[in-house]
Amino acid sequence: MIPYVRLAYASTATANPAHIRNDLLQILDSATGYNSNHQLTGVLLYGNGYFFQCIEGQKHQVDDLYQHLLKDSRHQDITLLSYESREQLRFDQWGLRYVHFEAPVEHFFSQNHLAVFNPYLLNTTLIHPFLDTLYNDARNHPGQPNQALMALEASQSGYVMSVWDMGMVAAWILLALLPLYLIVTLVPGTSGFFMF
Numbered sequence: 001m002i003p004y005v006r007l008a009y010a011s012t013a014t015a016n017p018a019h020i021r022n023d024l025l026q027i028l029d030s031a032t033g034y035n036s037n038h039q040l041t042g043v044l045l046y047g048n049g050y051f052f053q054c055i056e057g058q059k060h061q062v063d064d065l066y067q068h069l070l071k072d073s074r075h076q077d078i079t080l081l082s083y084e085s086r087e088q089l090r091f092d093q094w095g096l097r098y099v100h101f102e103a104p105v106e107h108f109f110s111q112n113h114l115a116v117f118n119p120y121l122l123n124t125t126l127i128h129p130f131l132d133t134l135y136n137d138a139r140n141h142p143g144q145p146n147q148a149l150m151a152l153e154a155s156q157s158g159y160v161m162s163v164w165d166m167g168m169v170a171a172w173i174l175l176a177l178l179p180l181y182l183i184v185t186l187v188p189g190t191s192g193f194f195m196f
């Protein structure tokens with residue numbers, strides 16, 4: 001009897017990229033304990049607003065976790081990419097290894113003629129070499145998940161504005177223009193001054 005199953009899925013994060021770090025910290029915090037208590041192993045990747053996760057373990061444990069994942073509002077459009085029986089666990093050193101989206105992942109996608117990282121494009125042919133890429137990347141970067149999250153923060157130093165922030169900027173611009181508008185409409189003779 002083949003003892004394990006390995007599941008991989010793609011999903012879309014619901015949090016704004018500027019606020020994803022909190023979600024990731026929470027997920028990793030709860031997942032690390034849960035996964036090791038249930039002999040689950042795997043890898044989680046976040047990039048370009050997408051999640052890619054691979055979970056391995058005994059069938060009932062993997063299926064149970066996937067049912068929880070399907071109900072989690074921190075992501076949506078959850079798409080099962082592969083589900084297969086395995087003789088061995090590939091990511092057996094990690095309860096849940098977080099891999100930051102970086103050069104090897106980008107390289108994998110460009111090598112396979114896929115413009116940008118989008119896990120929904122991983123078909124059955126690509127999924128195994130992609131897991132190899134993640135495995136090698138995780139092995140080459142031994143360290144705690146938080147270190148990978150710090151890398152995420154650094155990569156986001158190009159600040160991404162939320163809708164709220166954009167609204168606030170627009171409000172300040174309008175407020176700054178209000179005195180000008182009042183002068184032009186209330187003080188006779190000033191409207192010509194602003195015309196070229």
Ligand SMILES: Cc1cc2nc3c(=O)[nH]c(=O)nc-3n(C[C@H](O)[C@H](O)[C@H](O)COP(=O)(O)O)c2cc1C
Nearest residue numbers: 027030031034035051053065068069072074075096
């Ligand atoms: C992208 C993503 C990956 C997750 N991975 C795991 C995981 O590997 N292990 C885990 O216990 N929870 C993981 N979670 C959290 C679970 O979805 C869920 O919150 C947790 O199992 C608690 O379930 P409950 O709130 O139904 O009790 C993940 C959540 C997201 C959004």
